[in-house]
Amino acid sequence: MPDSIDAAARILAAVRAIPRGQVAGYGEVARRAGLPGRARLAARVLAQNTDRTLPWHRVLRADGRIAFPEGSAGFREQCQRLRAEGVAVVGGRVRRQPGAHSDLDTAVWGPDAG
Template sequence: MDQLSAEARILAAIRAIPRGRVAGYGEVARRAGLPGRARLVARILAGNGDDALPWHRVLRSDGRIAFAENSRGWREQARRLRAEGVEVVRGRVRMVRPDADLDAALWGPSA
């Protein structure tokens, strides 16, 4: 079995974030099997041109939107998150402790 590239694994981890949920850059890296590579996640997102990718679900570890406050990207990310029912207050989302693995996040009991 061929190993997926780091970029493919990161993009798959981002696509797996359920609607109405968020994850930090570091959590995405961990889910992709690349712990400690949060900056790689940010670089891949910055260069991504796939309009279907739910990039807006990826935030800083403290729940803040990474774009400059009130920039076009900041406003768009906040708009998309709110459209999914995520509460965004002054560019920040209340982050919950990441689940142990993706299966638990998707199918485990609600907090």
């Protein structure tokens, strides 16, 4: 198991690799960072992040919902950032096509990403 600094760096790199206008779940981010099953670690790393250039807004819960409480400043900012990238946010949720993460994996990581 990688040490915590290495794991955090890998999670942040996976978040940076999410293309503009796309989203990923915390579990997907962890898996892409080589840390399958560590969605909570991905969430914790993002919560502690201070890099203002990180596209944190592209990371959602597995069901497509924004993790911040509805109406909070974080919720409003994430909705605004996603919509500015052309992502449809309805009721605090991004509806994704079934298998959308596989298409994103292929686009970002190559055809053997699955």
